[in-house]
Amino acid sequence: MNKSTWLVFFLVCFCTIQSAMGQNRLAELVDFSCRDCAPADALVQLSRQTGVNIAFGDRLFARCAPVNIDIRQTPLRQVLEQISSCANVSFNFDGTQVVFFRKNQKYTLSGYVLDSETGERLIGASVRAASEKNIGTVSNEYGFFSLRLDEGVYEISVSYIGYRQERQTIEIRRDRLTRFQLHPDNSLPEVVISEKEHADTRQQKGGSPKYLAGSDLQTLPMPGGEADLLRQTALQPGIQTGVDGLGGLHVRGGNADHNLFLLDDVPVYSPSHALGLFSIYNPSTVSHVRLWKGDFPARYGGRVASVLDVRTRDGNFRDYHTSVSAGLFASSASIEGPLERDKSSFLLGVRTTYLGPWVDFFSKKGNLLTFSGDKVNYRFYDANLKLNYALSDRDRVYFSYYAGGDRFRNSYIQLYNGTDAVVTDKYNITSEWGNAIAALRWNHLLNKNLFTNTTLRYSRFIYNSQLTFNSEALYPSGKYQILYDYAQLYQTLIRDISGKTDFSFYISDRLTLRWGFALTQHNFQPGALSVNFQLPGQSPTAIDSLANILQNNERITTNETEAYFDSEFEPLKNVHVEAGLNGSVFQGENVNYRSLQPRLRIRWGRNTGWNIWGGYHQMSQYLHQIGSFNVSLPFELWVPSTQKVPPEQVRQFSAGISWQKRGWSCQAEAYDKNLDRVFTFLSSNDALFTGGAEDASGWEDRIASGTGRSKGIELVLEKNTGAFTGSIAYTFSKTTRTFPELNSGREFLFRFDRPHDVKIILQQRLNNWLDASAIWTYATGNPITLTGVKYHHASVEGEVEREVFVYTEVNGYRLPDYHRLDLALNAHFNKKKSRHSIQLGVYNAYNRSNPFYLSIDTSSEIRGKAIQYTLLPLLPVFRYEIKL
């Protein structure tokens, strides 16, 4: 050892000995007595008695009452603590003297973030102590926030996209309940799917959740100008839609039913209209949207792929406002206002479509109709109502209601002029389906940092189809005869009634706990059929069998109990952990499934610059909508887990890295998702026979259980500030399925596997009232099963002959690549008492014929000749909106 090393060694030893001696002094046993002494006097007396110097400020014990102490053979430390217990103080012993000092007191700053004009609570607003870099939070689903701060004076900064940043100096000397009111900044350009300032908090780092602001939904070009939440959600990396943007979302290789769609915290079973062309979310009523792609926290359960949590607006608390919007396919209107100023408000939104003529037009154009007298009509509608009432600063009740539905009708009358009679065929099919959703919610602030939310929920989806077909003959003699008469009614539904309570405990700025439980009763009617059938010779079979089916119609009731515990904490500086556990029990007929689903996510990083994260999430799903088609069809049944159909299970690993600075951000996230159990119908006929036109009996025996895997990497580059904003997202992925009963048990590509997926969104603010936007999307074509070979099956006697097509590989071919360019110009005009917006543009600008469906022409001389059907060619985009 050299000299300096020895010196350090001796210093350390000296200090250790001194410290030990000092600790020994505090451990010395003393006798001490003092009657009616002021604490300061008692300390002086103790100092004299023990010879230990005791230092303290005059004001530390100013508010203390005199003390009476009479103790024997007690350690000096305990005596000091007893004398000073009346004050908020602590002490140190530095080896020579005891020094008293004031303790740092923590207080809670909690409250709500509101829109200053409407009084509506803002979800996801950032609340930060400006001088404390790492202290901040975001307002929860009900605009509530809670921060733990040391005693002192702080400049609190509150920000939210589309609002002016609010800065307030607040003195924290006690717990405070406050309100921050943000002023809308109409000069800010509306930016699509940006994270901006409210991303500047720890909760929103590391990929999930993705925040989609309700105000952002109006600016991108969509078919007919109808802003749509699901189509915009599909612009996120890792999310695929069915063919041509239709038919549900497929998140990281999941099925369409693997997504939990919430509307004001109530599950929605059919989130779209018109085969997925429009979502049920009326843009004028949407406030806030959050999206998790498989890595959702433990407070969400029941699905295995993603969560789309949509919250509707509360309505204006101060003034009455209306807005009317008209596009090429749909119109909507909303009215909102106070029921009691600053205390209660309402919001009513309605939307309807005039898509029917378009459907009829394209059906004729595409030769999809059989007869010239064929008529097709289609429409949908939505209605949202929200009421809320503030019982006090700490209590508020909400009521949300949604009703929406679709109606499709196809009919024709065909006349045949025969030599002996005039025959009239009449055909009519009417299908109606829709959701009804209601929630009654009570928010209550139990104390400064414990927030509770209790909700009663109702959700129902029903599909109803009526088919009539009859044939009549009128003879020259005047004789009238019914040749054929058939009527059918089919109905299926799922209905949930549930109660749910959530607690959010904001213990400190480094620790938040959430827990809660929910009880849900699911009622299923997988299919009910009523038939009236007349056909000479065949009727008994049909009547008999169908009557039996009706008697055999299943009504299933199941109960689901769910409890969760979620925590967010920072064990080390810049290390953020989200850990939780979701436990559930599912009880059905003769089944009792239980599941524990751990969720973990760890992130390292600061507010700007680099962030790195990784996570493991495990999910289970007890309800299944088992489909077999390339688009999600409304008649596909929702069914529960049963003895033969156990819950679906998914495990997902994900890791990512991101960088963010000066309005730019880039992110890369990789995932590996194992679908340990997934289902499909064994054939499309089973799917239709079960779900569509016939009955649902035996559905459990017609489905196959298998596994799946999806892995990929998602890259995103975004610019969120300035006149020019946009994003480029690229996903490279592979998704497969394996079912013992399909493809000879070999693994095959999932029907929505698209290895390359590019989404580019660009927006340019041209001036204060005009902006332009463009979307270009590209994706590898969907896998498809095709054949080049066939043969004739014939029995020896020749009484049966059938053409058999040889499919050697399920999904062995691919449809042509998908790509599309959408353009729009958005103009905004502010008048004295109104605001006008006009959107003009074009969807699929270069009229790309993207394949919706393809069938091989088996009669053509040209090998490989196929007919490709396109649903969405070049379409105009137009919408006019006025807000009063």
Add this chain to the structure above:
Amino acid sequence: MRILIFLLAGLLVVQCAREVIIDLPEEATKIVAICHFTPGQPFRIKVNYSQQVNDGTVPTPPTDVDVSVSKNGIFLDKLFRKGSGKNIYWESRDTVEPNESYSTAVRIDGLPQAEASSYVPKHVRFQPVSIRPEDITVVDLDEGYKALRIPLSLELLHIPSQQPFFAFNLTTDIDVLEYIDSVAVVDFTYENEAAGYSSDGRTLSLLHNVAEPVVLINEKFWAQGVRTLNLNALVFYRPGQNERPRRLYIEWRTLSEEFYKYHLSVARQGNNLPLSDPDAVYNNVLGGYGNFSGYSVSVDTIDLPAR
């Protein structure tokens, strides 16, 4: 608004359907062999060629084919040609024996040899069926038809733990009576007429009409200890035409795995719908296509009470 929509729509250059060419790899022609065999009967094998998917012609069976059958791996017989035209087939002199495994080889010059194997499964019968006359009901139909509804409860003696593959077929004999001096005598008989059936919803959903004159029972029907197939046989007749149901035949087959999988997959493919993945047909012919499969069969006869 409606007028505006049509004006805009009229301006659009839309095309909902268009022809495209898909790169389908050319596949060589292969032998197609189809044979279902059962004890007591000779092997009858239909041989043909596979076709390109866009070939619209009905293929003519080849006449120069070498077909042989082996039993348990030992050569058994060379088959000879029978039939004519489109209905040519190859038949063995030896008959099929129960509970044995067989294989076949089919050779045509210029094409790869096709080979396939299967077996005759051990037959599983049901308990003797007894029908009480009072359980049979008559249903009045239109156009002068009536139907006898005959409840059948087919309880299997046992269910194989593996491969419970079964099929059934219901046929009937209907006498046509002639009245001579008010005495009814049988003028002639419609033999082996198809009879209908009905059942509960679950059962119906697990029955498949296949490319053979039998109804396939899905193996999942026998799950959870189910041993009985309950049906209502439906025998249609016209009393006004002096018809009278006389017998009901219950043909019951125990199927090999090859028979079951092939016919189930052919039936499913035949029902494929647009916008869905088509079903691949099971193939147990190496080097070719088709099906070579065995089954066991029994026929129970029920004499129907005179009415």
